[in-house]
Amino acid sequence: MTETSLSRRRLLTGATAAAAGLALTGCVGRQTGDYAQVSGQVPAHFARRRRVVLWSAFTAHNAEVLQSVIDGFNGSQQDIFCEIQLFPGYPALDSKLAASFALAQVPDLVTLSDVYWNRYFLAEALEPLSGYFDADFGPDAFHPRFLAEGTVRGQVYWLPWARSTPLFYYNKEIFAGAGLPDRGPRTFTELREWGRQLKGFKYRGSPVKMRGYSGKDDWYFQGSAWAFNGGYSDGMTPRLDSEQTVAALEFDRAFIHDDRMAYLAGDINADFAAGVTATICNSTGALSSLLKAATFEIGAAFLPEQDAPGVPTGGSGLAVMRNATRARKQATWEVIKYLIEKGAPVWSLNTGYLPVTSTSLNSAEIKKRNAATPAYQTAQDQLSRARQPDVMRRYVNETVAEMVIALETVYASGAHPGEVLREAALKLDPAIRRVLPKYRRLVS
Numbered sequence: 001m002t003e004t005s006l007s008r009r010r011l012l013t014g015a016t017a018a019a020a021g022l023a024l025t026g027c028v029g030r031q032t033g034d035y036a037q038v039s040g041q042v043p044a045h046f047a048r049r050r051r052v053v054l055w056s057a058f059t060a061h062n063a064e065v066l067q068s069v070i071d072g073f074n075g076s077q078q079d080i081f082c083e084i085q086l087f088p089g090y091p092a093l094d095s096k097l098a099a100s101f102a103l104a105q106v107p108d109l110v111t112l113s114d115v116y117w118n119r120y121f122l123a124e125a126l127e128p129l130s131g132y133f134d135a136d137f138g139p140d141a142f143h144p145r146f147l148a149e150g151t152v153r154g155q156v157y158w159l160p161w162a163r164s165t166p167l168f169y170y171n172k173e174i175f176a177g178a179g180l181p182d183r184g185p186r187t188f189t190e191l192r193e194w195g196r197q198l199k200g201f202k203y204r205g206s207p208v209k210m211r212g213y214s215g216k217d218d219w220y221f222q223g224s225a226w227a228f229n230g231g232y233s234d235g236m237t238p239r240l241d242s243e244q245t246v247a248a249l250e251f252d253r254a255f256i257h258d259d260r261m262a263y264l265a266g267d268i269n270a271d272f273a274a275g276v277t278a279t280i281c282n283s284t285g286a287l288s289s290l291l292k293a294a295t296f297e298i299g300a301a302f303l304p305e306q307d308a309p310g311v312p313t314g315g316s317g318l319a320v321m322r323n324a325t326r327a328r329k330q331a332t333w334e335v336i337k338y339l340i341e342k343g344a345p346v347w348s349l350n351t352g353y354l355p356v357t358s359t360s361l362n363s364a365e366i367k368k369r370n371a372a373t374p375a376y377q378t379a380q381d382q383l384s385r386a387r388q389p390d391v392m393r394r395y396v397n398e399t400v401a402e403m404v405i406a407l408e409t410v411y412a413s414g415a416h417p418g419e420v421l422r423e424a425a426l427k428l429d430p431a432i433r434r435v436l437p438k439y440r441r442l443v444s
Contacts, residue, residue: 035104035323038085046074046081050331053107054084057093057316058162061289065350069343073335076342080331082109090116090316101125106321108332113316117150117158118394120319122438127320129156132333141340146356149388150317152443157319159336160356162347164285164315165386166220167379168304172297174203174278184301188227188251191279191304195261203275212265212277213252215411218403219314220281222389223303224248227310232399233392235444236436240403240425241418244307249410249417257414264411269293284379285315287352291373300375302382311386315353354379395439398431 038053058066063086070082087093090113097120100106112120120126133139139147142160150158168184175182178201185191195210202208214220225231230245232238239245255262265271272280273293281303282290290298303311318339320332339347345363348355355361370377393399406424409415 033104033323034325035101035106035321037324037328038100038105038107040083040085042081042083049079049081050327052080052082052109052328052331052335054082054109054111054335055087055093055097055107056084056111057087057090057113058111059086059088062162062285062351065347069339069346072342073338076338080334082335101323104323106323108321108324108328109335110319110321111161111316112158112319114149114314115389115394115400117317117319119397121152121157122395122435122442125322126157127322127324127329129159129320130154137337137341141357141359143356143361145383146313146317149313158317159319159340161318161339162285162315162351162353163313163317163356164283164353165311165313165379165382166223166281166303167284167287167375167382168279168281168301169272169290170279170299170301171203171272171275171294172299174198174201174208174275175299177201177203178278182299184299185304188224188304188306192251192255192259195255195259198278199259199261206276208275209261209263209277211255211262211279211281212268212271213256213262213411214268215264215404215408218400218407219312219389221248221252221403221407222312222393223310224252225310226312227304227306227308229307232390232403235391236395236432236439238392238425238428238432240428241422246418246421249407249421253410253414253417256411264408283314285351285353287375287379288350289352291375298375300378302378302385309385311382313386313388352376352379354383392428392432395443396428396431396435398428402428
């Protein structure tokens with residue numbers, strides 16, 4: 001890495017989580033007026049260039065990959081310097097970004113997650129991007145499914161970058177030792193049957209569970225709810241306490257507390273890599289790091305179905321702040337073009353995130369990688385089953401937090417899923433009513 005590597009950048013911490021609520025209160029995203037650029041550090045030999053500030057939620061290995069791409073941009077021309085400022089995850093970035101609008105000091109380019117960008121759109125804080133495309137760099141540079149997810153009423157606001165779906169990962173040594181097929185379960189019912197078959201099996205001298213659950217992220221349950229023909233909402237009409245959504249959470253409760261073949265894990269990746277659990281559901285973006293951490297062969301498969309497929313898209317994309325100056329936005333667009341045209345294949349190849357551009361999809365290196373490690377191709381193939389999360393999860397700020405509480409309650413204590421989801425729906429009702437007028441004006 002160059003001298004603008006991680007050691008030269010500040011690891012920024014977010015403001016309190018409550019600050020994220022600013023994004024929907026009118027305190028951010030004023031439609032007129034130029035805001036100052038957030039402060040930072042510019043190496044002396046870049047001091048005379050126009051500065052673009054990119055706020056990134058990526059850490060560890062993925063942060064290093066992104067920095068290497070931006071180092072390539074900074075070295076490719078002499079007019080613009082792009083500085084990355086790091087945050088430890090999407091919630092911390094979201095909190096700090098909301099607070100930055102209150103101070104009228106904003107970054108230029110932000111990696112906003114699939115559930116955060118919609119809220120900044122409702123706050124009218126994002127720059128519409130369709131007018132920046134030209135004959136040399138147009139919408140056809142992107143995977144059409146992902147580009148559509150960042151498009152509202154024909155206008156692009158959020159460009160695909162680190163996009164993913166969950167995959168079903170399994171330990172091939174455990175499956176073989178327990179007499180299980182070398183594949184993923186086709187249904188959740190089959191997964192539970194396999195868990196019962198695994199009961200009592202020891203791996204490297206220790207008992208093993210079938211699945212470790214994450215209580216920190218409800219993204220996986222969004223897919224499970226669809227698999228049982230449930231969901232979070234139909235448009236803005238809640239479905240959390242529907243019979244089908246309750247059935248999805250009841251499956252998890254029974255798998256953990258009745259069968260005792262699953263559990264609420266502190267770190268699903270670490271437990272899986274250590275052989276504590278036979279399977280996990282995790283992002284395609286975690287594939288590269290899992291392959292490095294595991295001392296066994298990893299299998300990767302589509303997520304199990306039940307009554308329907310249940311594959312949510314996730315990850316993050318690139319958004320430009322509307323209140324940056326015009327000159328900063330033009331310079332930011334040059335950074336975006338480099339990221340998409342030059343950086344996207346490098347990013348997908350080295351992180352495991354799905355290819356989101358024509359250049360990455362057609363990259364010889366990615367095709368060679370997929371042939372050598374079929375799990376990467378599995379991730380791309382599953383995209384045909386995927387869809388973006390339900391409207392309520394994307395536009396109602398409190399939904400994710402309430403669902404995390406609900407899931408952890410059921411996973412940890414075995415509480416009745418119907419009662420827990422009914423309570424979550426009641427708590428979210430005021431938030432839905434608050435967002436609904438703006439959603440109807442700008443989206444529906």
